[in-house]
Amino acid sequence: MRKYELMTIFPLEEDKYKKGSDTVKSVLSQFGAEIEKEEPFGDRDLTYVVKKQKRGRFVLFNVKVNPAKIVEIETQFKLNNDLIKHMFVAVEEK
Template sequence: MRKYELMTVFSTEEDKFKAASDAVRSVLANFGAKIDKEESYGDRDLTYVIEKQKRGRFVLFTVSANPAKITEIESQFKLTQNLLKWLFVKIED
């Protein structure tokens, strides 16, 4: 297992945010990733419009995951509605 930071940008509408954040947690759990920490950065303006959205809700997850599964996790994120963007960054030991 390797540690990663996962920055996510969700829709700002509360019901869409809840559904998408639950979907992200579910996808991570399905691929054996463990969420170590979850930190909300709140609603912020986006630099450019994404899926007709000008604002997004940013959440940073610290996860432990198998490196071989990251590509599969990202494939599932593409199917998640109201998850506007995401980025995995490996944490160096």
């Protein structure tokens, strides 16, 4: 298992945010990931329009997951219409 930071952007509508967040957590647990921390970053303007959205709700997840599962997780995230964008970044262990 390796540590990653997962930055996600959800729509501002509360119901879409809640549904998208629940789906992200469900997919992560489905593939054996451990969510260590969930940190909301608030609502912010997007640099460019994505999926017809100009603003989004940013949430950072600190997760531990098997690196071989990242591609499968990202495939499931792409099918989630309530997730505007996401990005995994590997955390360097000291």
